[in-house]
Amino acid sequence: MTDLLGLEQAQARLLALAPLLPLESIPTEAALGRIIAEDIRAARTQPAADLSAMDGYALTPDEGPWTLVGESRAGAPFPGTLTPGECVRISTGAIVPQGADRVLLQEDAVRDESTVTATELPPPGRHIRLAGFDFRSGDLLLTRGTRITAGRMALALAAGHGQVTVTRPVRVAVMDSGDELASDPAHCLPHQIPASNAAMIAALIAPLGCEVVRIGPVPDDRAALAAALAQAEASDILITSGGASVGDHDLIKPALTDWGAQIAFWKIAIKPGKPLLVATRGSQVVLGLPGNPVSSFVTALLFALPLIRASQGDPDPLPKPETLRAGEDLPAVGPRREFLRAVRNGDHVRLAGSQDSSALSALAEADCLIDRPAHSPALHAGEPVPVFKLQNG
């Protein structure tokens, strides 16, 4: 087992192959989940002027009373300059007129026709958002490689950017293969199993916003696999599941070679997920995931998602573990690093059902994976363990 690649080595080798995608300019409003390919600097200052943070009265720096001389509304500023002893009605978001230096909260004001007095005198600057306090023109707001969230979308728009430059969507083909796979789960004979891996992988990668093409299920047959692979011609990344092991009918490796792909590496020292296969065909990257559904899931999480993130320009694409405490004793680990399906409860994690790599019931229950290093001894309940959250799970 020592000759098999370890997780980090395998991830590094895979990520080094991540395809470089062309850039495109798209409306900022359509950029949710996309990764920006250029730094975004403010093209304007926000707020562009001193604005009121409250509804009330903009006051000159006196003790009052003040004479009401007009109104400043959001979108319709007071045009003049206040002279001592004057005030204007002001609404939240409206420009504070020249001559005013504070805002009296409406609740603290007594108004008698055009005279305003304060029950509580506001200090200078009260309830005023100064021009540029959020950002100033030229400020660096979002760095290249940042994923657009709802808040970042709003920031880019507020900073004057109606368009952003991003990598074009990653085209991912997801294919499952195996003679035993039934495409209709409602019509599955005893020698069959419903095909569930490709749907699961497509669901795992969906939040990353790639263009997904589903292929298969494809029978274990070189000609059928060749025809299926032809459907992946235009993809940047091909993810296969099944047929990656050593059986007589595990044909993914030879089929990929027939297709013109070069095998980069095969088999890694993790459990589940040993028969992971990585190949390239020109700039295309092929990720051959093992067929056991939990093996497919775990390797998708540890390899497929990081590969897609890296292709999108994410500079930090790998999942990050957090440290929790074992909720029960955990057994010693063999030569392959193990990723145990587990359920989090506060800062403790307990194992979810069967740890067999075909057990979907345990996978469905799990919300995290406990990371157990190869050759580690048994561990007692309460000891710290690294855990990967199933953020897309």
Ligand SMILES: Nc1nc2c(c(=O)[nH]1)N[C@H]1C(S)=C(S)[C@@H](COP(=O)(O)OP(=O)(O)OC[C@H]3O[C@@H](n4cnc5c(N)ncnc54)[C@H](O)[C@@H]3O)O[C@H]1N2
């Ligand atoms: N002699 C050896 N046998 C096996 C080894 C080994 O090293 N030596 N490795 C085992 C490990 S570890 C794994 S993981 C599996 C993976 O093998 P394959 O990638 O070739 O997967 P298949 O044989 O095609 O399928 C395994 C299992 O998963 C089911 N499956 C496959 N595809 C789907 C799908 N799309 N949806 C649902 N279920 C699927 C399939 O029916 C099998 O039950 O190999 C071990 N064997």
Ligand code: MOO
């Ligand atoms: O790697 Mo296999 O995934 O142990 O079942």
